[in-house]
Amino acid sequence: MMLYSPRKLLVFGALMCGLGLLALGQQGPQGPIVPRAQPVGKNPVLPKADIRIDSNLVLIPVTVTDPMNRFVTGLEKENFKLLENGKEQVISQFSSEDAPLSVGVIFDCSGSMGPKLQKSRLAVAQFFRTANPEDEFFAVTFADDAKLAQTFTTNTEEIQNRLTFTMSKGQTALLDAVYMGLHEMKKARHARKALLLITDGGDNNSRYTESEIKNLVREADVQIYAMGIYESGGSRNRSPEEASGPALLSEICDQTGGRQYPVENINEMPDIAAKIGTELRNQYVLGYRPDNQDRDGKYRKVLVKLVQPHGMPLLRPFYRQGYYAPSQ
Numbered sequence: 128m129m130l131y132s133p134r135k136l137l138v139f140g141a142l143m144c145g146l147g148l149l150a151l152g153q154q155g156p157q158g159p160i161v162p163r164a165q166p167v168g169k170n171p172v173l174p175k176a177d178i179r180i181d182s183n184l185v186l187i188p189v190t191v192t193d194p195m196n197r198f199v200t201g202l203e204k205e206n207f208k209l210l211e212n213g214k215e216q217v218i219s220q221f222s223s224e225d226a227p228l229s230v231g232v233i234f235d236c237s238g239s240m241g242p243k244l245q246k247s248r249l250a251v252a253q254f255f256r257t258a259n260p261e262d263e264f265f266a267v268t269f270a271d272d273a274k275l276a277q278t279f280t281t282n283t284e285e286i287q288n289r290l291t292f293t294m295s296k297g298q299t300a301l302l303d304a305v306y307m308g309l310h311e312m313k314k315a316r317h318a319r320k321a322l323l324l325i326t327d328g329g330d331n332n333s334r335y336t337e338s339e340i341k342n343l344v345r346e347a348d349v350q351i352y353a354m355g356i357y358e359s360g361g362s363r364n365r366s367p368e369e370a371s372g373p374a375l376l377s378e379i380c381d382q383t384g385g386r387q388y389p390v391e392n393i394n395e396m397p398d399i400a401a402k403i404g405t406e407l408r409n410q411y412v413l414g415y416r417p418d419n420q421d422r423d424g425k426y427r428k429v430l431v432k433l434v435q436p437h438g439m440p441l442l443r444p445f446y447r448q449g450y451y452a453p454s455q
Contacts, residue, residue, distance in 0.1 A: 185211075185417060186220070188319065188350065188384060188410045189431055190445040198409040199442055207444075208432040211417055220414025227261035228407060229279070229315030231308040234290060235326035237270045241295035243356055246393040247325050248290050250354065250400035254323060255283040257404025265311055266290065269304035270297035271332055279314060298332035301372075302340045305379070309347045320349040321385065321407055323400075327356040329372030337375065341382070345426070346451055350385040352403045356393060384447035417452075424454030 187209065191199040204221035232251055236244065255264075266277040266286045276289045301324075308322045330337075344351065353376040376387045386406075388399045413431070428449045433442050 183416050183420060184220070185415055185429075185450060186318075187413045187415075187429060187431065187446050189413060190384070190386075190406055190410050191433065192443050192445070194440050198406060199439075200409055202411065202433075202436065204413075206434045206436060207411070207413055208434065209413055209415055210430040210432070211415075211419065211427050213428075213430075214418060216415040216417060218413050218415050220412070222412045223410070225259060225408045226319055226412075227259050227263075227317045229312065229317040229320045230262060230264050230407075231312055231322045232264060232266045232286060232290075233304050233308050233322055233324040233326075234266060234268045234276070234293065235270075235299065235301070235304075235328075236268050236293040236295055237299040237328075238296050239299075239327055240356075243327055243393055244293065244295055246396045247356075248287070250325060250396035251290060251323075252283075252287055253397035254400040254404045255287070257401055257408060258283065259408075261317075263316060267304050267307050267311070268293055269300050269307075270295075272300050273304040273307045275307060275311060278311075279316075299326070299328055299330055300332045300334075301326055301328075301330040302333035302335045302337065305340055305351075306335050306343065309343060309349060312347070312349050319407075322349055322351045323403060324351060324353040324376070325356075325396075326353070326372070326376075329370070329375055341379065344379050344382050345449070347383070348450075349383060350407075350447070351380045351383045352385040352406075353380050353387040354390055354396060354399055354403075355387055356390040356396070382448055384445055386445060419452075422453045422455055424452060426451050 189207070191202060193199055200223065202223070204218055207218060207221075209216050209218055232254075234247065234251070240247065258264075261281075263279045263281050264277075264283060264286055265275070265279045266289055268274050268276045268290070276293075277286045280286065305322070305324070308324075312320050312322070355373055355376050357373060373387070373389065380387045388403065390396055390399060417427070419427070426449055429447060431444045431446045433444055435442065
């Protein structure tokens with residue numbers, strides 16, 4: 128979910144200019160649009176995310192996939208229904224255009240990442256190849272603690288150079304890194320925001336707790352995608368924190384409308400990173416003005432339903448599960 132002021136809506140001016148068929152590297156056919164699937168210590172006080180802005184327009188990015196997990200493009204506004212707290216809303220804005228992104232790369236360089244660092248760097252490079260020229264990026268690295276390795280830049284080589292010199296050592300302050308990423312994202316220029324998290328396990332050295340970060344993620348207007356590089360389920364080398372890592376990341380990502388992609392073979396990491404980048408480029412944006420205009424600061428659940436196109440298999444939407452209403 129995204130909340131926008133009228134000024135921020137200017138960023139989406141291009142979003143409302145025509146709704147062609149998106150395809151991976153190709154134009155859609157002329158004539159009627161046909162839906163298509165594409166392969167595709169003590170905790171400090173935690174400040175609330177600053178996303179409750181003065182606006183009555185809510186924007187929900189939605190990814191649609193088929194049973195083979197391929198992205199489905201070419202859908203129309205009539206293929207979507209949107210409910211807030213169980214009440215259907217009128218979709219007044221609809222787009223499937225690629226808009227610039229602000230992205231934070233959250234990069235694990237803890238001790239266990241040693242043999243996986245090179246493939247992780249290659250994954251970041253492949254992710255950058257899917258970028259829009261107007262995109263901006265920053266990077267956070269984490270081991271014993273989280274560090275801002277690179278502030279926002281449009282030059283992806285700057286981030287890759289920073290990651291080239293990372294060394295594998297220490298424990299895993301994953302939750303602190305997510306917090307730092309969300310905090311840095313407040314400086315973003317673009318309305319669409321995402322974090323790409325690359326890690327091989329759960330948290331074992333953060334100041335912030337799981338519940339604090341889950342609450343912050345719920346409030347933040349940022350999609351989170353994770354690449355989880357895990358030991359096999361029967362491995363004796365996994366700590367309890369590492370064993371709980373997949374569930375933790377899935378819960379964090381699902382809340383935001385993003386997804387976790389488990390990595391079974393590190394050689395597949397560049398391809399998975401490219402798929403995440405492509406997913407960010409193949410999203411629909413549904414906009415509505417809530418019937419409930421109360422500025423009560425309460426959390427409102429969002430449900431997106433699909434009206435199945437004739438002849439298509441069962442499709443699945445991924446989207447942000449709710450948002451906080453303005454408080455004043």
